[in-house]
Amino acid sequence: MSSKNVETYKLAKGLEISRAVTGLWQIADMEKDGNTLDPVNTAKFMAPYAASGLFTFDMADHYGSAEIIAGTFKKNQSEGPKARLLTKWVPKPGPVTRDQVREAVQARLDRLQVKKVDLLQYHAWKFSNPYWLDALIYLQELKEEGLIGAIGTTNFDTAHLRIAKSSGVDLVSNQISYSLVDRRGGGQMADYCAENGIAILAYGTLCGGFISKKWLGKAEPAGDGLANWSLMKYKRFIDTAGGWAKFQNLLEVLNKVGTETDRSISTVASKYQLGQKAVGAVIIGARLGENAHIEDALSLFTFELSKEQRKEIKGALKLLDPIPGDCGDEYRKPPYLTASGDLSHHLEEFPPVYTSIKTATKERIDSGTTWETLAGYSRAVRIGERVLVSGTTATHGELAIGHKDPAAQAHFVIDKIEASLESLGSKLSDVVRTRVFVNNMSDWEAISRAHGERFADIRPANTMFIAKLIGDEYLVEIEAEAIIQSVAK
Numbered sequence: 040m041s042s043k044n045v046e047t048y049k050l051a052k053g054l055e056i057s058r059a060v061t062g063l064w065q066i067a068d069m070e071k072d073g074n075t076l077d078p079v080n081t082a083k084f085m086a087p088y089a090a091s092g093l094f095t096f097d098m099a100d101h102y103g104s105a106e107i108i109a110g111t112f113k114k115n116q117s118e119g120p121k122a123r124l125l126t127k128w129v130p131k132p133g134p135v136t137r138d139q140v141r142e143a144v145q146a147r148l149d150r151l152q153v154k155k156v157d158l159l160q161y162h163a164w165k166f167s168n169p170y171w172l173d174a175l176i177y178l179q180e181l182k183e184e185g186l187i188g189a190i191g192t193t194n195f196d197t198a199h200l201r202i203a204k205s206s207g208v209d210l211v212s213n214q215i216s217y218s219l220v221d222r223r224g225g226g227q228m229a230d231y232c233a234e235n236g237i238a239i240l241a242y243g244t245l246c247g248g249f250i251s252k253k254w255l256g257k258a259e260p261a262g263d264g265l266a267n268w269s270l271m272k273y274k275r276f277i278d279t280a281g282g283w284a285k286f287q288n289l290l291e292v293l294n295k296v297g298t299e300t301d302r303s304i305s306t307v308a309s310k311y312q313l314g315q316k317a318v319g320a321v322i323i324g325a326r327l328g329e330n331a332h333i334e335d336a337l338s339l340f341t342f343e344l345s346k347e348q349r350k351e352i353k354g355a356l357k358l359l360d361p362i363p364g365d366c367g368d369e370y371r372k373p374p375y376l377t378a379s380g381d382l383s384h385h386l387e388e389f390p391p392v393y394t395s396i397k398t399a400t401k402e403r404i405d406s407g408t409t410w411e412t413l414a415g416y417s418r419a420v421r422i423g424e425r426v427l428v429s430g431t432t433a434t435h436g437e438l439a440i441g442h443k444d445p446a447a448q449a450h451f452v453i454d455k456i457e458a459s460l461e462s463l464g465s466k467l468s469d470v471v472r473t474r475v476f477v478n479n480m481s482d483w484e485a486i487s488r489a490h491g492e493r494f495a496d497i498r499p500a501n502t503m504f505i506a507k508l509i510g511d512e513y514l515v516e517i518e519a520e521a522i523i524q525s526v527a528k
Contacts, residue, residue: 045092082112099127194367238319449489
């Protein structure tokens with residue numbers, strides 16, 4: 040099959056990718072027993088992909104030796120120069136400095152053996168800690184310096200994609216779980232990405248291999264009998280989407296369409312996702328040297344789904360339960376849909392954003408803004424089980440976050456409130472009252488919707504005021520009251 044058939048997508052100036060991207064995350068699984076793959080020998084298995092037109096590869100700093108293998112291929116194989124290498128940086132939580140970000144990028148350059156990273160995708164574990172935004176701002180500086188071709192994110196929800204974009208980070212992509220089973224990438228995520236020139240890079244499109252003829256008509260597998268991390272992870276998604284019977288119905292419909300189009304179940308599923316709003320590419324996992332699936336990937340670009348076939352697939356999707364929340368929530372809140380399951384213990388280990396100061400009568404924290412010292416107040420104060428958070432704006436250090444986007448500012452403010460509460464032993468779900476001060480009447484709905492997204496399940500008492508805020512750059516100010524709920528033993 041000719042490489043001319045492979046569709047491409049212009050991700051950024053000077054960065055065109057194939058719309059079927061080869062994902063190298065399974066290298067980590069292949070090396071999980073301490074067996075490090077030989078980079079020279081393994082790199083040879085990348086050549087057929089690039090030669091066929093599938094010249095784009097996705098990896099990460101934690102995918103075992105994937106970056107080293109890809110770098111070896113790009114430098115030493117004849118097909119290497121045409122390769123586009125997309126990688127990720129997944130740092131440990133906590134404060135980051137410019138030097139740390141530069142070191143992380145330099146490590147990617149060294150492992151990939153390149154002078155510029157094609158696409159550097161950033162993952163944040165927790166958004167109440169504002170250091171995720173620092174990291175992106177520093178990455179933007181390195182992009183302008185020429186060490187990074189383009190910046191993307193991975194597993195970001197819509198709110199924090201909005202904060203980053205509106206604060207001057209030139210984002211071109213968001214890599215998220217997006218499949219026939221997991222539809223969270225549609226709706227507001229797709230709308231925001233389409234409106235702001237951000238491409239969705241969809242992974243998990245085949246649910247780790249579950250969306251294939253191999254599983255059609257098969258009995259439900261036991262969790263402990265699954266062969267690899269991907270299968271363990273995506274079985275959780277299937278369970279959350281309504282279970283094995285509903286999933287089998289989906290496979291039956293895909294098989295019918297596959298028979299009509301002379302394509303595999305997997306190819307039909309990937310083709311459907313390629314047609315979704317804002318999707319730039321689908322990422323298809325590969326076990327280099329074991330399962331190539333090149334012909335299946337190429338066949339994506341030699342057929343179309345009819346209107347009736349799309350309608351049939353949509354009908355099967357309507358029977359599935361929606362995965363709750365926004366993209367990436369599986370890493371940050373229940374249900375935790377990762378291979379390792381419940382991550383709450385991991386999240387609880389994250390250090391508090393602010394250091395508390397205790398007196399005989401109260402506990403308080405400062406966020407470090409100049410206003411706190413000038414006016415003599417605390418960001419938040421705890422007395423007993425009650426926590427009071429001062430009126431908070433979208434201020435981070437010397438920066439006003441969110442520019443002229445009222446929803447972005449509101450989300451960042453709520454992040455700061457959450458960080459303040461966590462630093463005093465509380466949490467956002469303890470909030471019983473909020474007061475929202477809006478600078479411009481025209482912004483009330485966008486701010487209300489942002490408040491609604493974050494407090495949908497908490498439902499505190501709330502009052503909104505139209506008020507002239509100090510500083511024209513600030514569109515919203517929010518204060519909050521929380522009562523810490525004791526846990527029954």
